[in-house]
Amino acid sequence: MFTTTPLIRKKQRNELIAKCVFGGMALAMIVPLIVIVTYLVVRAAPLLSWEFLTTNPSGGMRHGGIWSALLGTVYLVTVSLLIAAPVGVLAAVYLNEYARESLFTRIINLAVVNLAGVPSIVHALFGLGAFVLFAGIGRSILAASLTLAIMTLPVIVASTKEALAAVPVSFREACWNVGATRWQTIRGIVLPNSISGILTGVILQVSRTAGETAPIMFTGAVFFKKIEEGDPFAYSIWDQCMALSMHLFTITTQVTEAPKALPYATAVVLLGAVLSVNASAIALRSYLRSRKKW
Amino acid sequence: MKQEVATLGSAARSRTSEAPAQIAARRRRVEAVSERVLEWLIRLCGVSAILFVFGIFFFVFREGVGLLFGDFSLRKFLFSTEWYPTSHSNVRYGVLALLAGTASVTVTAMLIAVPFGLGAAIFVSEFCGKRTKESLKVVIELLAAIPSVVWGFIGISVMNPLIQDVFHVPVGLNVLNGALLLALMSVPIMVSIGEDALKAVPDSFREAATALGATRWQVVYKVLVPAAKNGLLAAVLLGVGRAVGETMAVLMATGHAVNIPHSVFDPVRTLTATIAAELGEASVGSPHYQVLFLVGILLFSITFVVNLSADLIVKGVRKG
16 A cells, blocks of 8 residues: 655654664663672672671681671661651652742752752761761761762652652542541551552662762771671660671772672672662552552 | 549549540540640641751851951962861961862762763663563662762772772872772762663653664764753752762771872862861860861861752743
């Protein structure tokens, strides 16, 4: 019926070229991810074991495992989560449920965006100036966690706001109409219906916090600290601690003659923790989207 | 013992003897007060982001301001390439070389990241099916999640020997290395913002163009890109902001040399890397310590302006 004219053929050819070029560009992002992760895992394989996770580094960090760094990261993540989650969720509740569209809310949103854009090293300077020195907390898990909490606040605010906005307005209207106040509506209707979305944001914040290095370098993380092996309460929040990210930085740049696999193994543990936490957030989100009731 | 019980009993009786209406009224009062307290708390958290941004500026400035009152020339600070903060005879704080370091790494990174980021955004938004799109977005999100210190480690352990072999240069820790890492780090944000921008273009635009016989490629470059250009520009700016502020990866991968680079194979040092590398050695309150906080303020201002303009481009134009 149709004969392919030269023009149509040219169009088809251009279409194909465009698709291949853009597809190649998209592919160019996937390939490095896979290649790098595979390469790191292969190089790290000889050292990866349960013992590696549960023994302290020793011998000038040339031997042993990463226990104290791993536990330090868990502490930093937990404490900063306890600070950032309530503040972030309430901030999102304010922005989505209370604030009207105005210049003021626009400024708040702008502040959130900018807070996310502040370089991590500037957060470190802020944490040092405000928490360590001004507030007199000293270099400690608490100071480092506060710094991390402020840095990752925008992650929680953004995803909570999205989760709250996904609750239909008619739900709220129905609740107001039976005489509930604003807060009763939020507590009874809005939060229960968006809790899973909020949870996703919190998980993303965890993965972000676990990988950060610069903000904790001067506020509470140390190169080396020996703690009781196998004791999960070995740190107090007033202690300085080791952290996985910082440990990777140290053994890559400061420690010479470390066994080749050591930094790779540390990197793989850090990367594995961050990516698996992140992937679980993504899985949770897509599961929830698939079974949404409205 | 018996007496106690008796008094307790009478207290309970007196409480129950209160009119139910009174109890209800009291409970309502308590609820009203607690609700007001909660609302104040929510409001406080709402404005906390503003407080934090001002707090960051205030506290960083507070630590560095001491230097401004002494023998300090802003002109020398910004336009001198001599950065000798620990010299015994003649201490000089010129950040031009550091600025050049940041600029060279960022610009090179953007030369790589912008075409790839926007190309991938176009592919994700226009050229692929739903399933491919979902899985690509997951990969992009995971790519964005890789911690910067891991990127830095990759720079040292993978890219460094690779660059030495491919380009036959003596040192692989240089502008190119840092730029490649930064490109990989800033592509995800460009793709997600760029895809949002393309998605915001109404479908009627696509339908109208397709009805006139345009192929998908023609729709993209004649209709979508012009219509979404502000959003795409914002995506690029956010990528720039990310690259300028990145610390650990450039600290580890660009080599430590305070100089103005002449080619992509020269090692440099960026503003962020300088703070990270030197703050540990500078004693609290010393001029060296203070100047590092001033560098922090400079960085804060640069990223603030970049992010602000990205926001204005997206929102301001949408309104007008």
